[in-house]
Amino acid sequence: RTVAAVVGGGVPVMGHVGLTPQAIGVLGGFRAQGRTAVKARRILDEALALQDAGAFSIVLECVPAVVGRAITEALEIPTIGIGAGPHTSGQVLVYHDMLGMTAHPHHEQFVPRFCKKYAMAGRAIAEGLAEFRKEVEGGVFPGEDYSPYKMSEKETDAFERLLARDRDERGRAKGATANRLKDTDEYEQLRMYETDTGNVGGGGDKENP
Numbered sequence: 001r002t003v004a005a006v007v008g009g010g011v012p013v014m015g016h017v018g019l020t021p022q023a024i025g026v027l028g029g030f031r032a033q034g035r036t037a038v039k040a041r042r043i044l045d046e047a048l049a050l051q052d053a054g055a056f057s058i059v060l061e062c063v064p065a066v067v068g069r070a071i072t073e074a075l076e077i078p079t080i081g082i083g084a085g086p087h088t089s090g091q092v093l094v095y096h097d098m099l100g101m102t103a104h105p106h107h108e109q110f111v112p113r114f115c116k117k118y119a120m121a122g123r124a125i126a127e128g129l130a131e132f133r134k135e136v137e138g139g140v141f142p143g144e145d146y147s148p149y150k151m152s153e154k155e156t157d158a159f160e161r162l163l164a165r166d167r168d169e170r171g172r173a174k175g176a177t178a179n180r181l182k183d184t185d186e187y188e189q190l191r192m193y194e195t196d197t198g199n200v201g202g203g204g205d206k207e208n209p
Contacts, residue, residue: 007054015050017043017071018084019062032083034063040070047071047079059092060084062114083114101125 003013018033034040040063047058057078060068065085072079072088081088096102097111100120111117135141151159 001053003050003053003055013050013053013055014080015047015055015058016061017046017050017058017063018060018067032062032064034067040064040067043067044071044074047075051075051077057089060088062112083112 003015007013019031034043043063044067047060050058055077057080058071058075059080059082060071061081062083063071063085065087068079068081068084069087078089080090080092082092082094093115097115098118099122100117101122132141
């Protein structure tokens with residue numbers, strides 16, 4: 001009824017059967033679906049109901065290939081498989097997984113078995129981020145080459161004069177703001193920014209929560 005109402009309101013709907021990640025709490029986790037005859041038939045009936053309700057296509061996720069084929073043959077609308085065998089109308093993978101975009105070794109434990117990796121982009125991404133951090137911390141980036149927006153000497157002098165007019169006042173306001181932020185900082189009040197040496201550090205010494 002929900003799908004029919006949404007379609008009736010002019011919004012295209014793509015159905016989804018099999019493993020539906022939104023309902024993993026009900027399904028008992030990320031587990032393949034339709035591995036018994038009764039459950040497979042139930043998924044087929046769900047797909048048919050979605051088609052009748054007006055869905056323009058259906059995703060079949062984590063079902064045996066024989067189930068993917070039966071559903072595809074039973075429907076008039078296209079099926080898109082993800083871990084559903086080779087017989088669906090089309091295929092899809094999560095590109096973070098198929099391109100290996102997450103380089104952390106713990107991620108390997110959660111890549112689905114049906115996902116083929118076509119690249120290991122995560123390694124290049126991790127290397128690039130590490131180099132960026134190194135250059136920022138070392139004062140190399142951005143540097144002159146990547147600071148392209150310039151002010152003429154005349155305008156720079158005029159800007160410096162404008163800044164000089166209220167430099168002392170801005171200094172006092174900055175100090176007052178720093179004290180106000182410190183007073184309202186729960187971590188500061190609990191002294192959670194202190195290092196092992198007892199110093200209250202700046203941003204570089206703050207510990208992660």
